[in-house]
Amino acid sequence: MTESILDALSPADAERVIAAGRALTLPQGWSPIAESTPADKAYLITEGEVSVRKGGVEVATLGAGSVVGEAAIVNRTLRSATVVALTPLRVVHFTSERLAELVDEVPAFGAALRAAAAGRAAGG
Numbered sequence: 001m002t003e004s005i006l007d008a009l010s011p012a013d014a015e016r017v018i019a020a021g022r023a024l025t026l027p028q029g030w031s032p033i034a035e036s037t038p039a040d041k042a043y044l045i046t047e048g049e050v051s052v053r054k055g056g057v058e059v060a061t062l063g064a065g066s067v068v069g070e071a072a073i074v075n076r077t078l079r080s081a082t083v084v085a086l087t088p089l090r091v092v093h094f095t096s097e098r099l100a101e102l103v104d105e106v107p108a109f110g111a112a113l114r115a116a117a118a119g120r121a122a123g124g
Contacts, residue, residue: 004065005044008112017109018044020102021092026085032069033083039072042099048089053082061086071117073099 006014021044026032032043035054045066052060052068059081062068068083073096094102103110 005067005109005112005116006065009106009108013106013108016106017102018046018092020098021094024091024093026089026091028085028088030085030089031082032085032091033079033081035079035082037079039069039077039079040096042067042069042073042094042096043083043091044094046090046092048085048087048091050089051084051086053084054080056082067113067116070099070113074103074113074117 006017009017023046024043026048032041045062045064045068047064049061049063050066050068051058052062069079071077072079099113103113
């Protein structure tokens, strides 16, 4: 399983990040992010697992502690993949504006997001 992006943060910063978003529950089979759409939101997965698909082909599975949707926001591009819930999900939803504010307000979170986005852009 992937490391939690929150592991890179102090407990206070992690709490601040979670408090800045809106907790949601999404059903299995739901697709909160679709390939080639504008980057208007991102999600921090707190429980459950998603499939990341490019052109209908699964390229990764991600679980708790992963952020999805951030790469297109950080890189200012359209979505490069579709995300589908493999299980019911608990997530923290961030608008692109709120995510951008958090990157400035919590430098460690900004660095962790940029590292995750760079890893995905490189195919990791």
